[in-house]
Amino acid sequence: MSGFLKSLFRRNRDVEESPQAAAMPEAIAPEERRGWLGRLTQGLAKSSKSLTGSITTILTKRKLDQTTLGELEDALIAADLGLATTERIIKAISAGRYDREIAPEDVRKVLSEEIAKVLKPVEVPLDFRGQKPFVVLVVGVNGSGKTTTIGKLGAIAQREGLKVMFAACDTFRAAAIDQLQVWSERTGARLVSRPPGADSAGLAFDALTEARAEQADILFIDTAGRLQNKAGLMAELDKIVRVLKKVDANAPHAVLLVLDATTGQNAMAQAEAFAKTAGVTGIIMTKLDGTARGGILVAIAERFKIPVHAVGIGEQIEDLQPFDAEAFAEAIAGGGG
Amino acid sequence: MFESLQERLSGIFDKLTGRGALSEADVDAALREVRRALLEADVALDVVKGFTEKVRQKAVGAQIVKSVTPGQMVVKLVHDVLVETLGSDGVGLNLRASPPVPILMVGLQGSGKTTTTAKIAKRLQERDKRRVLMASLDTRRPAAQEQLAVLGRQAGVETLPIIAGHTPVEIAKRAMSEARKGGFDVVMLDTAGRLHIDEELLAEAASVRDIARPNETLLVADSLTGQDAVNLARNFDEKIGITGIVLTRIDGDGRGGAALSMRAVTGKPIKLLGTGEKLDGLEDFHPQRIAGRILGMGDVVSLVEKAAQTIDADKAKKIAERMKKGSFDLEDLAEQLRQLQKLGGMSGMMGLLPGMGKIKKQLDGVDLDNGVLKRQMAIISSMTPAEKRNPKVMNASRKKRVAAGSGTKVEEINRLLKMHLQMADMMKQMGRGKGMFGKMFGGKGVPDAAELEKMQAELAALDPNALPPELREMAAGGTLPEGAKPAPALPGLGSRLPSLGGLPGLGGQPFRGFPPAGKKR
Ligand SMILES: Nc1nc2c(ncn2[C@@H]2O[C@H](COP(=O)(O)OP(=O)(O)OP(=O)(O)O)[C@@H](O)[C@H]2O)c(=O)[nH]1
Ligand SMILES: Nc1nc2c(ncn2[C@@H]2O[C@H](COP(=O)(O)OP(=O)(O)OP(=O)(O)O)[C@@H](O)[C@H]2O)c(=O)[nH]1
Ligand SMILES: [Mg+2]
Ligand SMILES: [Mg+2]
Numbered sequence: 001m002s003g004f005l006k007s008l009f010r011r012n013r014d015v016e017e018s019p020q021a022a023a024m025p026e027a028i029a030p031e032e033r034r035g036w037l038g039r040l041t042q043g044l045a046k047s048s049k050s051l052t053g054s055i056t057t058i059l060t061k062r063k064l065d066q067t068t069l070g071e072l073e074d075a076l077i078a079a080d081l082g083l084a085t086t087e088r089i090i091k092a093i094s095a096g097r098y099d100r101e102i103a104p105e106d107v108r109k110v111l112s113e114e115i116a117k118v119l120k121p122v123e124v125p126l127d128f129r130g131q132k133p134f135v136v137l138v139v140g141v142n143g144s145g146k147t148t149t150i151g152k153l154g155a156i157a158q159r160e161g162l163k164v165m166f167a168a169c170d171t172f173r174a175a176a177i178d179q180l181q182v183w184s185e186r187t188g189a190r191l192v193s194r195p196p197g198a199d200s201a202g203l204a205f206d207a208l209t210e211a212r213a214e215q216a217d218i219l220f221i222d223t224a225g226r227l228q229n230k231a232g233l234m235a236e237l238d239k240i241v242r243v244l245k246k247v248d249a250n251a252p253h254a255v256l257l258v259l260d261a262t263t264g265q266n267a268m269a270q271a272e273a274f275a276k277t278a279g280v281t282g283i284i285m286t287k288l289d290g291t292a293r294g295g296i297l298v299a300i301a302e303r304f305k306i307p308v309h310a311v312g313i314g315e316q317i318e319d320l321q322p323f324d325a326e327a328f329a330e331a332i333a334g335g336g337g
Numbered sequence: 338m339f340e341s342l343q344e345r346l347s348g349i350f351d352k353l354t355g356r357g358a359l360s361e362a363d364v365d366a367a368l369r370e371v372r373r374a375l376l377e378a379d380v381a382l383d384v385v386k387g388f389t390e391k392v393r394q395k396a397v398g399a400q401i402v403k404s405v406t407p408g409q410m411v412v413k414l415v416h417d418v419l420v421e422t423l424g425s426d427g428v429g430l431n432l433r434a435s436p437p438v439p440i441l442m443v444g445l446q447g448s449g450k451t452t453t454t455a456k457i458a459k460r461l462q463e464r465d466k467r468r469v470l471m472a473s474l475d476t477r478r479p480a481a482q483e484q485l486a487v488l489g490r491q492a493g494v495e496t497l498p499i500i501a502g503h504t505p506v507e508i509a510k511r512a513m514s515e516a517r518k519g520g521f522d523v524v525m526l527d528t529a530g531r532l533h534i535d536e537e538l539l540a541e542a543a544s545v546r547d548i549a550r551p552n553e554t555l556l557v558a559d560s561l562t563g564q565d566a567v568n569l570a571r572n573f574d575e576k577i578g579i580t581g582i583v584l585t586r587i588d589g590d591g592r593g594g595a596a597l598s599m600r601a602v603t604g605k606p607i608k609l610l611g612t613g614e615k616l617d618g619l620e621d622f623h624p625q626r627i628a629g630r631i632l633g634m635g636d637v638v639s640l641v642e643k644a645a646q647t648i649d650a651d652k653a654k655k656i657a658e659r660m661k662k663g664s665f666d667l668e669d670l671a672e673q674l675r676q677l678q679k680l681g682g683m684s685g686m687m688g689l690l691p692g693m694g695k696i697k698k699q700l701d702g703v704d705l706d707n708g709v710l711k712r713q714m715a716i717i718s719s720m721t722p723a724e725k726r727n728p729k730v731m732n733a734s735r736k737k738r739v740a741a742g743s744g745t746k747v748e749e750i751n752r753l754l755k756m757h758l759q760m761a762d763m764m765k766q767m768g769r770g771k772g773m774f775g776k777m778f779g780g781k782g783v784p785d786a787a788e789l790e791k792m793q794a795e796l797a798a799l800d801p802n803a804l805p806p807e808l809r810e811m812a813a814g815g816t817l818p819e820g821a822k823p824a825p826a827l828p829g830l831g832s833r834l835p836s837l838g839g840l841p842g843l844g845g846q847p848f849r850g851f852p853p854a855g856k857k858r
Contacts (some may be wrong), residue, residue, distance in 0.1 A: 078382050080563040083373060142586065142614065143447030143559070151479075173614070174451075174491070175484035182479030196487075225614075229590040262445065264379035264563025266591040287446065290532045292565035315446065315478070 064102045069094055072111055079295035079332045082265055085302055089114050112326070112333035118298050119325035124307035126153075126254065126282060133165070133211040134218045135244060135251040139237060139278050140258035141270055142225030145286035145312055147176065149258050150220045151183030152312070152320040158187050162217035167207035168193035169200040169240065170224040180222050186317060190216070200224065200236065201243040208247045221252070228273030238277050255280045256309070261287045261294035271300045286312030289319070293332050359407060364396045367411045378592035378631045381567040384601045392418050416628050422597060423624035428581065428606040430457070430553055437470070437516035437524045439549040443542055443577055444557035445569060446530030449585035449611050451481065453557050454527040455488035456611065456619040462494055467522035472497035472512035474505035474545060475529035485527055492616050495521075505529070505541060509548045526551070533572035542577050553580045555608065558599060560584040566595035567602045574603045585611030588618065596627045665761045667725040671717040674710055713753050715743040728754055 069090055076086040092114050102110075128134040136153070138146045150166060157164045166189045170176035177193050184191035192207040204221055211219040223240065226233035244251040257280040259267050274280050285294050288311045297308065308323040359367075368389045375385045396414050432438050440457070442450045451473070458469040471489055473496070475481035482499045489496035497512050509526060516524045526549055531538035546554065556570065556579040573579055582599055587610045596607055607627075612618040659665055717725065719742035724730055731739075731754060736747045 074382055077376060078564050080379075080565075083376055141561070141589070143449065145447065173484075174487035175480040178480035178483045179478075227586065227589040230588075260447065260559075262559070262563060262565050262569070263561050264566075264591070264595070265377060266379075266561045266589065267563075269590060290445070290565065291534060291568045292563065296563065 063099055064094060064097050064107070065099055068107070069098075072107070075111075075334060076295065076332070079293035080264055081295035081332070082268070082299045085118075085295075085299040088302075089118075089298075108333050112329040115298055115329035115332055116326050118302050119308070119329055122283075122301045122305060122308045123323055123325040124282065124309065125322060126256075126309040128218060128253065131250065131253045133208070133216045134253050135208060135211075135221065135248065136218065136254045136256060137221045137223065137240065137244070137252035137278065138256045138258060139223050139274050139280070140225060141227050141260075141263075144225065144258045144260040144263075145284075146170075146225065146258045147179050147183065147222050148315060149256075149284055149286060149312060149320065150180070150222050151187060152317055153310075154183065154187040154189040154220055155317045156320070157218050158189060163215065164189035165207065165211050165214070165216045165219045166191045167204060167219060167221045169203050169207075169221050171196055171198045171200050171203065172224040176222070176224065189220075190214075201239045204240045205243045205247060208244055208251060212247070228270050228277075234273065234277045237274075241278055254282060257283050257306070259283055259285045259294075259297070259300075261285050261297075261311075262290060262292040263296065265296060267296040268299055268303070271304055271306060275304060275306065280306055282307045282309045284308075284310045284312065284320075285323075289313040294328075295332055297328070298332070358398050358400055359396050359410065361397050363407060364393055364411075367396070367407075368393060371411070371415055374632065375594060375597075378594035378633070379561075379563050379566070379598075380594035380631065381564050381598035381602075383567060384598045387601065388418065388422065388597070391422075412632065416632060419597065419628035419631060420624040423600055423627055424606050426623055427621045428608055429621075430461075430608060431580070432461075432465075432467070432523065432552065434552050436520075436522045437513065438522065439513065439524045439526060439551040441526045441528070441542075441546060441549060441551035441554040442557055443528055443554060443573060443579070444530060445532065445559075446478075448530065448557045448559050449583075450530065450557045451475070451484050451488065451527050452614065452616075453555075453583050453585060453609075453611055453619070454485065454525045455492050455494065456616050457609070458489075458494040458523070458525050459492035459616050460619055461523055462492075468520065469494050469523045469525060470497060470512065470516045470519065470521040471495070471525045471527065472508055473499070473527045474508045475527060476503070476505060476508075477529045481529065488616065495519075505545055506548055509545045513549055524549070533569040533576075539572075539576040546577060551580075554578060555581050555583050556599075556603075556605075557583045557585060557611075558595065560586050560593045560595055560610075561589055561591040562595040564598075566598040570599035570605075571602045574605065579603065579605050581606050581608035583607075583609045583611060584622075587620075588612045592633065593627050593630050597631060665757075667717050667720065667728050667757060670757050670760065671714055671725075674714050674717075712743070712745050712749060716740075716745055716750055716753055719743040728757060 072093065073086055073090050076089060077083070081089070089111075093110050097110070128136075138150055140146050147170070154164050154166060164187065166180055166184050168177040168180045168191060170180075171194065174196075177196060181191055181193070183189070192203070192210055194203050194206075200223065207221065208219060210216075221240070221244075223237065224233075226237065228234065241252065241255075255274075255278045257271060257274045257278075259270065263270070271280070271283070283297070283300070283306050285297055285308065288294055294311075300306065301308065310320050310323055311328070313319045313321055371392060372385055372389055375388065376382070380388070392411075392415055395418065396411060399410070399414065430440070442454050444450050454471055458471050461467045462469045471485055471494055473482040473485040475485075486496050486499065488494075497508065497515060500508075500511075503511070505528065512524050512526060515521075526545065528542060528545065529538070531542065533539070554577060556573050558566065558569065562569070570579075570582070582596075582603070582605055584593070584596055584607055587593065599605075600607055607622045610620045610622055612620050659669055716739060719739045720731075724735065724739075731750070733747075736750045739745075739750055740747050
């Protein structure tokens, strides 16, 4: 398990790393990888019109001709890559191979390699070296999984022996504070909160001040869900960022955008708007335990090059995995075994 | 990011000179673009295929109506088939059963079930005068039951007391018996989010269904959903059996193709739309709106309805009368700004207008909503009543005082005064309200259904020349007009202000809707 923790949270080796953790290999253990892929493919197998199905039909063909390419294109579109990215990838695949014989396994391999090429550069572990408290601001549209993800991340940090604090800056949604409260009890993280309706920026300010005074190692700030086209709500987010900077000019040290894998093309606009307003430093994609492939992440990676740290694969505390470009690409290409 | 279908098609059909019937080749070329447009709007691939086939059958050989371009003709056909597929208008909730009538809410995690439960309950209670009991069967997500309890208090709707340790099935039973005892008309059962492939949890939902025997089982789904919409809708329908769909986050700027996907694979009606986080953000479904949205043609009916609902008709009328008399002062302007703000500001409105996607995008950087509106209102509220009535008295020293009082700059005050002058001028010329908005709101206030329909017809005849010069410039040059950053682009939206009290400058004569921004290519 520590291998996974470690690759999710890459920490400064010289600074306070336990000898045990240091001995862990960089990459995720193959077992765990199979675990994640296993779940992804399980999902695939269960969905009636799965990509695996469409790829299998492709596999019976022998030439990389227009029909085969068309079917590959369909597979990518069905995974939410979007037209532009799909077309570019299909072009790249057909370059030099068009109308040549191609072994069925290779079709899939080539496709997943081409996707992985885009994703590899954004496969970056969350790094919280050198800052104390390290401030993580978590943002995203409504219901994407922000609060749950904070719970999962907090648990990991807590297990690493860090002093963790949560700030319940979603003071708007009904019982959002209670929800984070439960996560703080589950993880042992300390919760800073105020009554519903309180000013979220003011609370963020106080939480950071308190985190400093208490020498916390890491502070996670939960925010209310907001649609990126709502100027007023985006301005509120901007204010939270500005207020944090008053306490610590470098804060927030990480701004995590939580994207729901079932979201279609609108995720692109989400990435763009949140990056602009809040300076997103990394993405976590949730709900990959369903049948959605989250292919829009490929388009986002291509266009904005925002690092992707982790993926959510369930509602439980342990259901967070480091982002693995190859595994993600394989799942899209319909492989995985 | 998205080109409207109309634009794309005009590109194709520009080459087409022949008139008469649409040939197979024309239709094929057009359908390729239709396919792209639908995919970009997140309509599921399988559904797109079936859909384009339907359009092809109607389109090949179809006579092009005189005075309509082939592009418009195809858009019209596509639009019609879309509306037809999306299904009939306003299928309400079916409450015909002996009370208490159970309504079961299901869906993926985070789709909006709990919020929608409270919205529906509030509406049933306030508008339809039914006594509603809500119960949360979500024993899994942290604070889920508490969330519904809080919403119940906000909405003034009773919720079933929470008893720790009860299973969803037990809660459903208790809800039904309490409702019977308490004489409730409707019982709303909110459930935990679940994946459409989670057999165990689907079985749990099915047993809740068997206990409660709901009149309605509503699938609550996010309108921003991508290609997966078909899988989730199909599975929920197969495993639990749904009677309708509620699409949430319609207030986002997604294209809403999921609506078409889910409707097509389940055949179940879309009954309601979630249009905000607050409990009044619930609207009836109208296929034309979603069709227009999917095609990137805007949501004009919504705009007008929203305007009709939001704008205070009395105030609007009063301002209209003052306008006619030529006595439009700064207090009136401030009122207009307030009304505009209620409508969600400029970008909110522009998002609803056809073909405005691009312009809106350019304006996004300019914080019209929060910056300008608020600052302008601050300026006006820092003036004395005499100054508001007669802005001419504003000399340099008064301006300085107001600037200091409102935290703005003298230049901003100058711009505001100039804007007011221009508007007052326009109003003097206005007299009789011409054009759609004029007819619509002229003296009467709120449009009725027939008027809305007529207005839609007017909009259907998109006339590129109806674009006001300022916007035409923006669209063509890709730049903002002078002063649009950030100040007086507000009144620039039209050449005349009909007596639509709350919308500064929206309108023009005759207002035909904004066509796709410019002809690029
Ligand atoms: N299946 C699955 N469900 C998830 C995952 N992450 C979060 N969820 C669920 O998604 C729902 C929404 O999660 P929240 O954490 O409340 O989302 P949020 O972004 O904080 O929501 P708001 O604060 O209301 O905007 C909850 O039911 C979570 O349990 C995931 O990776 N997989
Ligand atoms: N903008 C907008 N937000 C909405 C709408 N409907 C719900 N939300 C928000 O979406 C988030 C999730 O809503 P919930 O009602 O908690 O969703 P749920 O399906 O009950 O979630 P789980 O119980 O965790 O599965 C909250 O932040 C809501 O405020 C809507 O129509 N528009
Ligand atoms: Mg939350
Ligand atoms: Mg809920």
